[in-house]
Amino acid sequence: MIAYFAKHPTAANVIMFAILLLGVLSLPQLQRDTFPVTPTKNVEIRVSYPGASPQEVAQEICEPLEEALDSLSGISELQCDARENIAIANAEMSSGENIDSFTTDIQQQINSISVFPDRVEQISVTKLNRTAxxxxxxxxxxxxxxxxxxxxxxxxxxxxxxxxxxxxxxxxFSSQEIEIRVSDWLLKQYDISISDLSRLVEQQSISLPAGLLTNQLEQANVRFDQKNTSEQAFKDSIIKSSEGGTQLLLGDIAIIQRRIYPS
Incomplete structure (x- = not known):
């Protein structure tokens, strides 16, 4: 080949120009991306366990979850992070597996776990798609x-x-806050301490699981949900009531404002 091009230099030049021309023509069709798109191989499992310590989450959530997923083929690595009130597990898929089937299999395995505590509220299984x-x-x-x-x-x-x-x-922006301001003299006028006021507001703004209803076909979680998320909801909170039906609302004695502070 080298001897041929040495004897015919024109042929070498023609091939070189042809390669350059093909490169120029294909340049506009090349995919350009800051982060090249690669198929995802990870699935995240989040289990919400309100009121639990990291130790309780590790024992009552992570251990049953790992045992259930250990029998599942296609997992190359499994990690479970036990935090306060929540467990976050990450399952990495083996090469050659289909991510959609992999996610479905994990969801079915999680649904089959029957030893999770009753206080477990929300379980989510999500593909960790990459974004640029x-x-x-x-x-x-x-x-x-x-x-x-x-x-x-x-x-x-x-x-x-x-x-x-x-x-x-x-x-x-930092997290939104609803600020409740009450003057000292109003508290004294209605004979209410600041600790009593705080307790009354907390009691009327709660969100707690209340048990499980089951029958032969299905089961449903029962939840007491009265979490105040707006200024008006806090203003309507009852602070005191009399036998005659008169009610003292939080909005009658307090200034309630939503505040957002730039981070």
């Missing part, structure tokens, strides 16, 4: 932090409505 950051947008304006948050939520929703955008995240 395309753009970051900064939003600012001469408005309060709460108004800026509401406007940013509107912008986020408009982006999510676009069919080509898979995920939109909002950052830069």
């Amino acid at each position: 950051t395309i753009a970051s947008i900064a939003i600012t304006g001469n408005m309060s932090a709460y108004d800026l948050y509401l406007y940013a939520q509107e912008v986020k929703q408009r982006f999510k409505n676009h069919p080509s955008i898979a995920q939109v995240s909002l950052k830069g």
Whole structure:
């Protein structure tokens, strides 16, 4: 081959130009990505266990979960992280397996576990799809932090409505808080201590599991859900009531505002 091109240099030049031409023509069709798309191999399992310590989560959630998934073929690695109130497990799929079938098999194995405590509330099995950051947008304006948050939520929703955008995240705001302010003299006027007021507010804003209803066909979780999430719900909380039916509401003695502070 070398001797041929030495005797015919024109042929070597023609082949070189042909290769360059093919490269130029194929360049616009090459996929360009900051993070190349690779198929996911991980499935996340989250088990919510309210009121449990990490030790209880490890013993009562992680151990039964690992035992159930150990018999499942196609898992190359399994880890379970026991935290307060929740267990987070990650199952890595072996090469050559189908991720959808793998996820379905895990879901079926989790559903077959019958030794989870009654306080277990929510179990989710999710494929950990990889996403690439395309753009970051900064939003600012001469408005309060709460108004800026509401406007940013509107912008986020408009982006999510676009069919080509898979995920939109909002950052830069701390957790929302509902602030309740009561003056000292009002508490004294109605003979209410700050600890009593705090206890009454907590008692009327709770979300707890209340048991399980079962029959021959199905079972259903029963939950007492009266968690206050708005200013008006807190304002309607009953602080005192008389035999005549008169009620003192939290909104009658307190200033209640939702606050969001930029992080």
